[in-house]
Every structure is written in C-alpha cells, then in structure tokens.
Amino acid sequence: MDDRADALRSLPSVDRLARAVARAEVEAARERILRGNGAAPAFDELVDGARERAQPSLRRVINATGVVVHTNLGRAPLAPAARAAVHGAAAGYANLELDLAAGTRGSRHDHVEALLCELTGAEAAIAVNNCAAATLLAVAALAGPVDPAAPPEVVVSRGQLIEIGGAFRIPDVVAQAGARLVEVGTTNRTRLDDYRAAIGPATAAILRAHPSNFRTVGFVAAVEIEELTGLGVPVIDDVGSGVLADDLALLADEPPVRRSVKAGAALVAFSGDKLLGGPQAGLLVGRREAIDACRRHPLARAVRIDKLSLAALEATLRLYRDPEHAVREIPVLAMLTADPGELERRAREIAQAVGGRVVTAAGRVGGGALPLLELSGPVVALDAGERGPDALAAALRAADPPVLARIRDDAVLLDPRTVAPDETSALVAAVKGSFTPSVQ
Numbered sequence: 340m341d342d343r344a345d346a347l348r349s350l351p352s353v354d355r356l357a358r359a360v361a362r363a364e365v366e367a368a369r370e371r372i373l374r375g376n377g378a379a380p381a382f383d384e385l386v387d388g389a390r391e392r393a394q395p396s397l398r399r400v401i402n403a404t405g406v407v408v409h410t411n412l413g414r415a416p417l418a419p420a421a422r423a424a425v426h427g428a429a430a431g432y433a434n435l436e437l438d439l440a441a442g443t444r445g446s447r448h449d450h451v452e453a454l455l456c457e458l459t460g461a462e463a464a465i466a467v468n469n470c471a472a473a474t475l476l477a478v479a480a481l482a483g484p485v486d487p488a489a490p491p492e493v494v495v496s497r498g499q500l501i502e503i504g505g506a507f508r509i510p511d512v513v514a515q516a517g518a519r520l521v522e523v524g525t526t527n528r529t530r531l532d533d534y535r536a537a538i539g540p541a542t543a544a545i546l547r548a549h550p551s552n553f554r555t556v557g558f559v560a561a562v563e564i565e566e567l568t569g570l571g572v573p574v575i576d577d578v579g580s581g582v583l584a585d586d587l588a589l590l591a592d593e594p595p596v597r598r599s600v601k602a603g604a605a606l607v608a609f610s611g612d613k614l615l616g617g618p619q620a621g622l623l624v625g626r627r628e629a630i631d632a633c634r635r636h637p638l639a640r641a642v643r644i645d646k647l648s649l650a651a652l653e654a655t656l657r658l659y660r661d662p663e664h665a666v667r668e669i670p671v672l673a674m675l676t677a678d679p680g681e682l683e684r685r686a687r688e689i690a691q692a693v694g695g696r697v698v699t700a701a702g703r704v705g706g707g708a709l710p711l712l713e714l715s716g717p718v719v720a721l722d723a724g725e726r727g728p729d730a731l732a733a734a735l736r737a738a739d740p741p742v743l744a745r746i747r748d749d750a751v752l753l754d755p756r757t758v759a760p761d762e763t764s765a766l767v768a769a770v771k772g773s774f775t776p777s778v779q
C-alpha cells in the first residue's frame with residue numbers, strides 16, 4: 340500500500356508534464372509567426388509536435404531486416420557482458436588512465452593491448468575510434484612526411500583503391516596522411532613483380548585494403564599477404580571486418596586477423612563493430628615499433644577511443660578466449676550461425692500472432708562484409724493489401740519502438756534472425772498496431 344502511495348506521489352503534475360514538452364513547441368510556433376512564416380498551427384499539430392519532442396532522437400529500434408551488421412541501425416548489438424561493462428564504466432569513475440597498483444598515471448591503451456596480442460598473436464596493439472581512423476593513423480605513422488618536399492611513398496594495388504562508404508577512399512586516406520600514392524597493377528590483376536618494380540628508396544609502406552563490400556570475379560589475381568611481407572617493406576593490412584573467430588566456416592571468405600599477423604604485417608587494421616561484434620572501434624595490431632609509432636603520432640590523440648567503447652571492447656574481446664562461448668554470446672556471431680529449426684519456430688510464432696505467412700528469403704551480413712553470402716532462412720511475409728508495402732513499412736517505422744522491415748514484391752518481410760527473442764512481443768504489438776489505424 341505504502342509503495343503505491345509513494346509511486347502516486349512521485350507522478351508529476353499534469354501541469355509540469357505538459358510544460359516540459361509543450362513550452363518549446365509553442366515557442367517555436369511563436370518564432371515562426373514573428374518571422375512572418377505563416378499562421379498559428381492547429382491544436383493537433385502542436386500536440387503531434389510536442390509528442391515528437393518528448394521522444395529522444397536516438398532510440399532503440401527493432402531490426403527485422405535480416406541484415407545482421409546494419410550500419411544504419413548501429414551495426415553490432417553488444418553481448419550481455421559488454422553491456423554490463425558499459426554500464427559499470429558509465430555509472431561512476433574508472434581507472435581509464437590510472438595504474439591502480441602504482442597509483443600513477445597509466446595509459447588507456449593498456450586495458451586491451453595484452454588481450455589483443457593474446458587473441459591475434461601480435462607483439463603490440465592499440466585501439467582507436469574506428470577502423471577508418473586506424474587506417475589513417477597507420478599510414479600517417481609509417482609514411483607521414485618528415486620533409487613535406489619529399490613525401491614518402493605508399494604502394495597500393497589498383498584493385499584495392501577502394502571506397503568503403505561515407506567518402507572514405509583509399510587514395511584520399513593516403514593523401515590525408517601526407518604520403519604519395521604509387522599505384523601498381525591493374526583493376527583485376529596485380530602480381531608480386533608489380534610491387535617489386537615499384538619499390539624504391541622513397542617507399543615507406545605497402546598498403547593492402549580488403550575489398551570488403553564487393554568482389555571481383557573472373558580473370559583476377561591479387562598478391563597474398565605472405566608474399567607481400569617478404570618484400571622487405573612494412574605492410575599495412577586493412578582487413579576491414581575483423582574476423583577473430585577464424586574457425587567459423589561461414590566467415591571463411593573474410594581475411595582472418597591472425598593470418599596477417601602471422602605473415603608479418605607491420606600493422607593490421609580492423610573494425611570493432613563488424614564481424615567482431617563489439618562496439619564502434621578501430622583496432623591496430625602488429626609489430627612493436629610500428630604500434631609505438633602510431634601511439635606517438637599526434638593523430639592518435641585526435642582519434643582516441645572513449646571509455647564506454649573501451650569497456651565494451653574489453654568485455655567483447657574477453658569472450659573470444661573461449662571461441663564456443665563467443666559464438667553463443669556475441670549477438671552478431673549468434674545470428675549468423677542461428678539454428679534453422681529455431682528460426683523456423685520463431686517465424687511461425689510471429690506469423691501466427693500477426694496473421695502473416697512463413698516464406699523463405701535471403702538475408703545479408705551487411706556492414707560491408709561477405710557481400711556474396713546469402714543467409715537464406717524463414718521470414719514472415721505480411722500482405723500489405725490496398726495501401727501497399729511502402730505505407731505498411733512506414734507505419735512500422737512509426738511504431739514505438741520503431742520496427743525496420745524489408746520489402747519484397749508486394750509484401751513486407753520480417754526476418755526473425757535479427758530480432759532478439761525478448762523483442763518478439765514488441766514486434767508483434769507494433770505489427771498489430773500498424774494494421775489498426777489509431778483514432779486520433
């Protein structure tokens with residue numbers, strides 16, 4: 340009884356609640372009128388505007404697209420251990436840059452360096468903000484100019500002058516780092532001799548970039564990492580998606596980090612939130628002196644990782660110590676290897692609840708990884724009827740929480756692979772709500 344009384348007392352007054360969301364909306368309308376931009380908005384419009392303001396802009400959404408590493412939806416959901424680590428680091432202070440034993444200043448890089456070395460076989464490691472930053476830092480640290488009149492050269496195959504997305508292009512990265520790009524080979528074929536012929540006194544590094552989001556097929560040839568590292572020039576290997584679970588057959592078409600380290604690459608760069616399944620981060624592992632050069636470079640400070648990401652990264656990496664456990668606990672890996680029978684059961688459950696049909700469709704890995712891999716599986720098809728699939732998909736996006744689906748032909752598809760089991764009831768409620776037009 341007392342609990343209820345307390346709860347009732349802690350409710351805000353109608354007036355306070357209304358003020359909190361309505362003041363800014365009315366103020367904005369006043370300004371528009373004073374600037375001469377039209378008449379007063381209708382009451383309903385103001386209510387809708389106030390509702391919108393009451394919602395945070397960045398929100399949890401339900402990913403029913405079947406695209407596992409969906410960049411627009413924040414890439415990798417975190418494992419329970421990583422979520423707990425973020426919570427711990429966010430709730431109070433942390434020994435981010437403190438050596439607890441000595442009580443003196445420490446380095447934020449120390450929290451994951453040993454783990455990264457243990458998992459990849461590298462001598463040294465550093466984590467930064469994302470893989471784009473890691474690649475830029477790697478090139479700047481190994482090939483940044485000492486004398487601007489004589490920029491060091493970075494050799495890149497013409498088959499690897501790639502664009503990752505968001506205007507992140509390898510030729511621009513090399514230019515930004517202050518180095519001079521030397522292109523070798525052709526779009527489809529580059530041989531070891533092409534590299535050999537390009538190497539000279541000004542060569543600072545060879546940069547290899549994995550064509551993450553496309554594949555060339557047919558009359559093609561590229562040089563393996565083991566051959567490149569035999570040329571006597573430091574090799575920077577940007578492998579992109581970051582496969583640490585290299586015994587998973589499904590991921591066999593992406594370059595494993597350990598292989599590049601073993602081959603002797605000076606620096607291997609990869610993402611924290613693609614196939615690694617952790618937070619946004621860029622990892623660099625490799626030779627001690629190359630990592631030290633990265634740590635000393637002024638860009639390292641500009642692209643440093645924050646404590647929340649670092650907490651999530653450490654917890655995610657720890658899971659990889661037991662690979663079988665990692666596949667179960669890391670959501671990206673669990674979704675990629677989901678049991679077909681279990682997916683079928685969940686698809687039926689959703690279909691029955693919302694009145695959809697179970698059909699087979701192909702999902703994708705996404706996030707610029709394994710572009711050819713189709714994750715075929717059972718999905719729920721919703722017949723959009725008169726209003727069409729675009730309107731139904733829009734209604735699902737307007738639900739709370741928003742649901743993201745994909746459209747095939749005239750149906751809206753819901754893929755259980757990327758929907759967490761504890762999201763199923765919210766998904767069902769959103770679909771039911773979007774079929775019954777709400778009375779305003």
Ligand SMILES: *Cc1c(COP(=O)(O)O)cnc(C)c1O
Nearest residue numbers: 469470471503549551578579610
């Ligand atoms: C995705 C990718 C990047 C960029 O990684 P972010 O973590 O998104 O910054 C760089 N290089 C390659 C080869 C990639 O696939």
